[in-house]
Amino acid sequence: MQHPVSHSRHSKQSVALFKGLTEEQISAIVAAGHPRRYTPTTPIIRSDEPALHLYLLQTGHVNFSRVAEDGRQILLGRLVPADVFGLGSLVADTVRYIGTADTVTESEVLIWERNCIRRLATACPLLAENALRIALHYVGVFVKRHIALVSDTAEERLAYTLIQIGSRAGHMLPAGLEVDIKNEDLASLADISVFTASRFLKSWEREGALEKHRGKVLIRCPEKLLVA
Amino acid sequence: MQHPVSHSRHSKQSVALFKGLTEEQISAIVAAGHPRRYTPTTPIIRSDEPALHLYLLQTGHVNFSRVAEDGRQILLGRLVPADVFGLGSLVADTVRYIGTADTVTESEVLIWERNCIRRLATACPLLAENALRIALHYVGVFVKRHIALVSDTAEERLAYTLIQIGSRAGHMLPAGLEVDIKNEDLASLADISVFTASRFLKSWEREGALEKHRGKVLIRCPEKLLVA
């Protein structure tokens, strides 16, 4: 699975964690972090481990998930460049990671140790405030997903998920918006079975709304997904 | 619905938002807030409104909910004394409330204006850190509820919900742990229909695990809920 695609290195300004900081502050913080590269399908953190590190994804894609008691792995989100994870490392008493992060593609991350990033946050309170905003954002995201799960149909959830993941992790092509994602992951994000996902995707393909290839979806007409 | 029950005024130490602060700091913060009293079933904040205030519940119970597109009201949680809501007021750019807060019983809250609480947070960074911990805690709570929704049965979810709400909002009686909550709210928190909720509650009552009265559940043997 080699990707000639550029795993777009984000600009520093687009990092939500750095919002409002000066160039100098950002540079100092970035310099304090350790870069690291992971091969595809490698675990970076595991859920319930003590949150000892903060991570900033620079290139590549990462699945954030959690396993249910019955063993099924439930995707909570897909992380893209400029996303951070391991926010628990910023609080005083040791909290634990909420989910497991596994690389999907080869990925580069910037890592700070707990004490290091906490020291930086003390010197620069905006960092803590940004972390709070991000955390609240995720609360909103999960509430929304929850509401959708109890009040929308499987088809509506899949359509919404596809649009959402497309706008975040997709890349523009002449033919449309392409997303590198398997049916299995799409299904998990939409909280439906792979079979149901396949059925709806196929039906949209027949209507010309998208094209399906192994591990890829090419969205041609996003508006066609939301109608029927 | 008059309650002779004491809506236990929390001690200042038990407030998660004040964790690690000195008595002096807490007193100063509390002094800066405006107390206010609400009658039962009154809205305090509405979802999607700009987060202009931070609230600390001092006495009473508050439902935190959100309405789905089809109009159904979905309970996200029940707030008890020492809980805070409106955390969005702590971040710089105006975010919006995630849910609606309605009093269940007569309630007293302490209110801070956005600018006021932000000034206090600047002077006392621990406040921001505590807010982050609380936000991350809620992320974990919603993730857990979501996992349960896709992998547990209706009965398991209801049992878990009952235990949870009992330990948070219940009061000890000689006969057991009593919770003031309607089937409808219990059902919403467990993400099941009122009918399904009624069936399981009745079945537990027949097994002697609990007693059901209008608007009340008396839990006698919590362990009996988790078995069959």
Next chain:
DNA sequence: CGGAATCTTGAGCGGCTTCAAAACCTGTGG
């Protein structure tokens, strides 16, 4: 006592899931 809210019970059904099996795609190694 009347009326409104809450709770109960039964019957029927429906959207998804589960299960089984086959088709398909893709990189690999002979």
Next chain:
DNA sequence: CCACAGGTTTTGAAGCCGCTCAAGATTCCG
């Protein structure tokens, strides 16, 4: 270059959990 093995996707058929709908019972309060 072709065949093979692994993972991925498709399709069909059957079943089930919990929901919906309807109606009645119960409790509470003015």
